[in-house]
Amino acid sequence: MTDTHAHLYDEQFDADRDEMIQRAVANGVSAIVVPSTDSTNHNAMMQLCRRYPDICYPAVGLHPTSVNENWRNEIAEVEKCLKSDKYTALGEIGIDCYWSMDWIEQQREVFDYQLKLAENYGLPVIIHARNAFHEIFSILDRVHNERIKGVFHSFSGSCDDYFKIKEYGTFKIGIGGAITFKNSSLPQVVYRIPISDLVLETDAPYLTPHPYRGKRNESSYIPLIAQKIAAIKNLSIETVDEITSENARQLFVVVSGQCSACPPQD
Numbered sequence: 001m002t003d004t005h006a007h008l009y010d011e012q013f014d015a016d017r018d019e020m021i022q023r024a025v026a027n028g029v030s031a032i033v034v035p036s037t038d039s040t041n042h043n044a045m046m047q048l049c050r051r052y053p054d055i056c057y058p059a060v061g062l063h064p065t066s067v068n069e070n071w072r073n074e075i076a077e078v079e080k081c082l083k084s085d086k087y088t089a090l091g092e093i094g095i096d097c098y099w100s101m102d103w104i105e106q107q108r109e110v111f112d113y114q115l116k117l118a119e120n121y122g123l124p125v126i127i128h129a130r131n132a133f134h135e136i137f138s139i140l141d142r143v144h145n146e147r148i149k150g151v152f153h154s155f156s157g158s159c160d161d162y163f164k165i166k167e168y169g170t171f172k173i174g175i176g177g178a179i180t181f182k183n184s185s186l187p188q189v190v191y192r193i194p195i196s197d198l199v200l201e202t203d204a205p206y207l208t209p210h211p212y213r214g215k216r217n218e219s220s221y222i223p224l225i226a227q228k229i230a231a232i233k234n235l236s237i238e239t240v241d242e243i244t245s246e247n248a249r250q251l252f253v254v255v256s257g258q259c260s261a262c263p264p265q266d
Contacts (some may be wrong), residue, residue: 026220112143209228
């Protein structure tokens, strides 16, 4: 299986990171996309991907909640990274209207600019859209073309949001632990989304699926998400694994056993 979104460099994994990745592999996870959020964690992300070049694949970008008075310097760092190393995606990028609206104009500008970077470098984007589908769509309506593709990470939208995303033609829908939550409306939405448009993700260490909700999330829990999707769609978990992993390979050019994005470890 492929975990298309996990922050495994997070300090919550410092005590048992190697064991955690071993658990993921033992549970059938062969590839993990690891996005940074800003310059404060980029080096830790790259160290992890160099340590596990056959499993972990790096993405670089400026997260919307990291947009502040220093955003121009942060964007310059993203561009510097893109020029010096190879990445499997540009992300995590997007707009967040949940935590704060203080820097919303700058968030819009940063998102717009990073979409152009992704187009220039031929990279897919990992889009964070918390309480911000209208904002995201307004920018994509203006700048999108067939060269911009990616995934709507941790999708929490409606069927109408999904159908709007389909108008752009080149995006997948990232489904994580929220689909297992007791009162989630996501199962009804995912029922209507073709499996060919889905990819699996954990967003570890966040959004831990049932029955581990409240504890730290990790990539070894991907089968729980696959099982829930299999039940919703009346498919075998093997079918969900096969199709969603192929969707991820097509989007991220992630090839198990060969990380073209990772420089060799020193």
